[in-house]
Amino acid sequence: MNKYSAKKIFTGRELLENSVVTTDDAGLILSIDSIENHDKTSIQFFTGxxxxxxxxxxxxxxxxxxRNLIAHGTGLAQFIKDLLSIRNEKMEVILQEIEIANEEMCRNGxxxxxxxxxxxxxxLEKKKSRIYYHTFIEAYGFNPTDAIHYFEIAKKVFLGARELNLSASITPHAPYSVPPQLMELIYGWNKNHPEIYSIHNQETEAETQFFKDGSGDFKILIDDFFKLNSSEVFQPTGDRSINYLLKYLPKEKNALMVHNTFSTEEEINNISEEFKNLFWCACPKANLYIENRLPDYKNWLQVTDRICIGTDSLASNNSLSILDEIRTIQSNFPVIKTETLIGWATINGARFLKIDKQFGSIEVGKTPGLNFITDINDDGRLKVSSEVKRII
Ligand SMILES: [Zn+2]
Incomplete structure (x- = not known):
């Protein structure tokens, strides 16, 4: 049995002080109660x-x-071109960097x-990792007549994941890269395990423009880079891109809208009202890396129990650290409290991934893992020097 305490305990749902978390040796939470109930010498006390x-x-x-290969601040369409142009590394290097990144995430709690x-x-790295992974296999491709081919590519990866007993689902990549025929194949696929979806949404203004009238950076990307005729493969809807996504998304399924840099407050509130299982993902450091712009997270606060946090990849970030993402949000939006951000970074993500029976909050009966955040301000705010260390 182990007893842990600190000046502040963020449970994922609330902030506690003068409290003790007791776990068994496997990290199962046995109790959370007042420090008064314990012999102080039996407690491991953390200063943060x-x-x-x-x-x-x-x-x-x-x-x-x-990592460190793609230029900053060039916008999403150029980022996609850069990314695809260097997507040809030796397998040995790819696998080694996957292992290093998995380790980095473990270390970062x-x-x-x-x-x-x-x-x-x-x-294979996911299979042996101590981290729980759900793999979202993206189906994508611009040409509607090749929809079945694009879907078969995703299906092959999906079957490989399920053969290893990994949690996985086939999901659309983004509104501009998934034609209606492919949307229908994805949502008609009923073998996802669990049936959850994750979609890149409104990451750039160019997406809005492309849906409005078929012009802009995405037209150039499809015509010049992919050598397709964008006016043949894409029909502008004249409407916001997110409405195209929602047209196909089953309301009862959990889905994550990722980035949302150009989503309006009205959109977020109205859509959340209609789609009760929709979550919104903040990836602030990647948004700064690619578009040099952040979503206005103050506009998201009405749906605070459905906001998650992601690092995105090392193609658009210099770290895989949720604490770094939280610090970036808080330093740009000081009004958002640490306990709110910890909720985004823990219980909300666990609910979205449907793993909240085990993960996401310090509650009796769960094995959520425990982190220690060093050097925190008296009011709970993170400092530049705050670091995360893993207790369990
Ligand atoms: Zn992404």
Missing amino acids: AICPGFVNAHCHLELSYM IVAVGDISNDDHTL
Whole structure:
């Protein structure tokens, strides 16, 4: 039996002080109660804060070898071109960087990851990792007549994941890269385990423009880079891109909208009202890396119990650390309290991934992992020097 305490304990749902968390040797939470009930010499006391293991709701582990390779601030369409141009590393290097990145996440107190994959490169690492992974296998491709082919590629990776008994689902990549025919194949597929979806949404203004009238950076990307005729393969809807996504998304399924940099407050509130199982993912450091812009997270606060946090990949981030993401949000939006952000980074991600029976909060009967955040301010705010260390 182990007893832990700290000046502050963020449970994932609330902030406690003068409290003790008792676990068994496997990390199962046995009790949370007042420090008065314990002999002080039996408690391991941390000077900063304790919180549950983090849930990284959005990552691309397979892109880890792209650390420091892509230029900052060029916008999403150029980022996609750069990424695809260097997607040809030796398998040995790809696998080694996947292993290093998985280790980095472990060290940074991440216990569960919603990970996007296009290939099967990460599957064996996921199988042996102590981190819980759900793999979102993206189906994508611009040409509607090739929808079945695109879907078969995703299906092959999916079957590989399930053969290893890994949790996995086939999901659409983004509104601009998934034609209606492919959307229908994805949502008609009933073998996802569990049936959850993760979609890149409104990451750039160019997406809005492309849906409005078929012009802009995505037209150039499809015409010049992919050598297709965008006016043949894509029909602008004249509407916001998110409405195209929602047209196909089954309301009863958990889905994560990732980035949302250009989503309006009205959109977030109205859509959340209609889609009760929809979650919103913040990846602030990747948004700064690619578009040099952050979503206005103050506009998200009405749906605070459905916000998750992701690191995105090392192609667009210099670390895989949820604490770094939290610090980036808080330093730009000081009004958002640490206990709120810890909730985004733990219980909300666990609920989205449907793993909240085990992960996401310090509650009796769970084995959420425990982190220790060093050097926190008296009011609970993170400092530049705050670091995360893993207790369990
Ligand atoms: Zn992503």
